[in-house]
Amino acid sequence: MGYGEAVDGGPLTRAHAVELDRADPLAGYRERFELGDGDRLYVDGNSLGRLSHDARAALTGIVDEWGARLVTGWHDWVDLAGRTGDALGAAALGAAPGQALACDSTTVNLYKLAGAVLAARDGAVVVPADDFPTDRYVLEGLAAAHGRGLRLLEGDPVAPPGVDAVAAAAEGAALVVLSHVNYRSGARADMAAITAAVHAAGALVLWDLCHSAGAVDLPLDAAGADLAVGCTYKYLNAGPGSPAFLYVAARHQELLRSPIQGWFSQADQFAMGPRYAPVAGIGRFLAGTPPVVGLAAVMAGAEMLAEAGIEAIGRKAAALTTLAVDLHDERLAGLGFSLGTPRDPADRGAHVSLRHPDAWRVCRALIEYANVIPDFRHPDSIRFGLPPLYTRFADVWDAVDRLAGLVEGGVHERMSAEAARVT
Numbered sequence: 001m002g003y004g005e006a007v008d009g010g011p012l013t014r015a016h017a018v019e020l021d022r023a024d025p026l027a028g029y030r031e032r033f034e035l036g037d038g039d040r041l042y043v044d045g046n047s048l049g050r051l052s053h054d055a056r057a058a059l060t061g062i063v064d065e066w067g068a069r070l071v072t073g074w075h076d077w078v079d080l081a082g083r084t085g086d087a088l089g090a091a092a093l094g095a096a097p098g099q100a101l102a103c104d105s106t107t108v109n110l111y112k113l114a115g116a117v118l119a120a121r122d123g124a125v126v127v128p129a130d131d132f133p134t135d136r137y138v139l140e141g142l143a144a145a146h147g148r149g150l151r152l153l154e155g156d157p158v159a160p161p162g163v164d165a166v167a168a169a170a171e172g173a174a175l176v177v178l179s180h181v182n183y184r185s186g187a188r189a190d191m192a193a194i195t196a197a198v199h200a201a202g203a204l205v206l207w208d209l210c211h212s213a214g215a216v217d218l219p220l221d222a223a224g225a226d227l228a229v230g231c232t233y234k235y236l237n238a239g240p241g242s243p244a245f246l247y248v249a250a251r252h253q254e255l256l257r258s259p260i261q262g263w264f265s266q267a268d269q270f271a272m273g274p275r276y277a278p279v280a281g282i283g284r285f286l287a288g289t290p291p292v293v294g295l296a297a298v299m300a301g302a303e304m305l306a307e308a309g310i311e312a313i314g315r316k317a318a319a320l321t322t323l324a325v326d327l328h329d330e331r332l333a334g335l336g337f338s339l340g341t342p343r344d345p346a347d348r349g350a351h352v353s354l355r356h357p358d359a360w361r362v363c364r365a366l367i368e369y370a371n372v373i374p375d376f377r378h379p380d381s382i383r384f385g386l387p388p389l390y391t392r393f394a395d396v397w398d399a400v401d402r403l404a405g406l407v408e409g410g411v412h413e414r415m416s417a418e419a420a421r422v423t
């Protein structure tokens with residue numbers, strides 16, 4: 001079935017959105033999440049996904065297991081990072097087994113993989129100037145520690161990175177780090193084309209998949225990807241601070257060594273020997289004890305994705321964001337908004353960015369007066385994240401309707417312009 005057959009002519013009505021929900025093959029998944037306040041429109045699942053009943057049950061189950069088994073549980077838990085990584089690889093990443101781990105945070109995984117590449121290859125590091133801060137900061141530190149240049153790639157903030165521009169910057173570099181879906185604009189890079197172009201320029205690519213994993217279909221193996229990292233608290237619904245993941249293509253594993261020589265990556269871990277020697281395979285990118293409780297929720301998220309099918313999820317993401325873009329044009333463009341997201345669904349992930357000169361106060365007013373929860377990204381973006389497993393088309397319609405009404409009525413002008421600790 002296809003989503004969103006064109007509405008003939010007239011304005012986009014709420015009835016149209018309700019009709020899309022009625023025909024949605026994924027509609028039943030919404031009930032598998034804790035929905036809380038029925039009037040609240042949660043469009044921030046791109047920051048923190050909702051709690052699913054499955055995740056709650058998995059967390060309760062692992063806590064019970066801890067209580068009952070104590071240290072004997074480690075016989076089953078010790079390899080959980082690899083098992084969960086394989087499940088994520090199959091459900092969300094397009095990765096065959098033995099190439100992914102669920103462990104640490106995205107920031108730490110980025111440090112491990114980028115550090116491993118810089119230790120093995122000469123050349124500079126390339127990263128977009130508008131990429132997520134943690135990526136730029138980690139790379140700035142690594143480049144300085146290894147005495148390498150850091151090349152900041154400039155580009156159109158509302159377009160995916162251009163293949164030629166990335167390839168030119170990659171000449172003579174060791175590593176290019178790119179977000180597959182940009183955190184602010186939602187722009188999606190062409191993974192296969194960029195990977196091929198960067199390889200031709202002699203460098204490797206490390207993909208940040210935080211805004212892609214569980215939101216759109218990912219083809220790591222098929223695209224010839226080298227390395228990737230990403231989080232599980234957004235579209236995998238594994239909870240605040242849940243373990244992240246990393247991917248290292250099998251062909252690179254023997255050539256790279258993590259800069260964190262932890263005991264979980266040691267060849268004969270429990271021999272407790274005098275010298276470090278990394279194990280063969282993906283296990284060499286582990287550091288310390290796996291976060292067993294958090295991994296239970298990651299596994300629950302991977303299992304739900306596998307059941308729903310990532311292709312179906314990606315199709316619904318395209319349809320939900322298309323509705324948001326169309327509603328932007330119809331209801332918001334005349335109110336001082338501009339679209340901060342590419343118009344072609346193939347060029348974006350599952351969130352849209354609505355730009356407004358007074359975005360911070362509009363965002364605060366949405367939360368305070370309209371019971372809509374989006375988030376704000378500096379300098380002028382309100383992000384609407386639309387995770388396909390629990391977002392209804394009617395939610396998109398209602399969120400835009402409340403946003404338009406609020407700005408028309410000048411409600412945001414009551415809000416303070418003062419910044420908050422978390423935006």
Ligand SMILES: Cc1ncc(COP(=O)(O)O)c(C=O)c1O
Nearest residue numbers: 105106107132134183208210231
């Ligand atoms: C693109 C991207 N990279 C990295 C991170 C953060 O990683 P960490 O979980 O280590 O804080 C985020 C967080 O939202 C992100 O959006």
